[in-house]
Amino acid sequence: MRESGVRDSERLLERYDATSAAHPALAGRLAPLRSAVAAHAAALAFPGTPSAPVTPGAGAAEGSAAPAAAGTPAASAEPVPPKAEDALAALADAERTLAEARTVALGGAPGELARLLASVAACGAVHAHLLTSNPGATA
Template sequence: MTTLGRRALLGAGAAGAAAALAGCTSEDTGGGPRKPDAAARAAAAEAALRRRSAAAGRDLVTRYDAVIAAHPALAPRLAPLRASAAAHAAALAEGVPAPAPGPSGTGSPTAPPSPTRSPAPVRVPADPAAALKELTAAVRATADTHTAALLTAPPEYARLLASVAAAGAAHAYLLTEGGRG
């Protein structure tokens, strides 16, 4: 009987140790919400940055289109800059994941407008000089937005943002100083 008691005691001890070790694992299987790990948070932050940058690029192209539509005489001067801005917007949007669906299934309420949804109409001054001035301000603001995003961008995307921001600064110059000569 002593042998049976020892075996029972050893078996109970082993089962208890296994149960204790199972409770010490790093995976939480208690059914509660899991906190995303650092890699998942970084990926989500990068996706959000890419969506914002792409939306800023698309908004700038929309502004170029509005000014060209309102002042066709400016088209020869603006068309090459608009084409460049469109190429930049496309490059910034490359690899942009779709926003996660919100409660209504149509996207999150803070998601940028999709390329298929029409943005709000852009008001363009009747005076061509005033329209150029506003467009130049929008180009500078977009370049500044891309420059500010460099602080949180991963290295490869930061290089792209830096290039697009530098091109935006050159466009602003061409819209002002460069157009005077």
């Protein structure tokens, strides 16, 4: 379960990198969210297991994505939409889909991992909201 979670987060990181590369004007807005996803990958890694550092652009530049876990869509498999607003919506969809998959996985996870998955899923849901909200707008 942890390995799958790390792979899912790494694919999402690739999606963030691809979106930033295709739409450089969005890079600043995406950077804090991408950083949180990188932290999720690190948190989900087995404690004490060294993991390869995931740097911005690493997966997208090489074009190598890990195979998708069963039932989990590969976030980096789809091209980045040419319009920035559509690219943000696609990234939000990837975040939402992964958050929902992690929520479903809670039922079969042991206690500590279930708590971590719940936290990461909640963060993904917030990311989806932030990606589709109008930054700087007043309510």
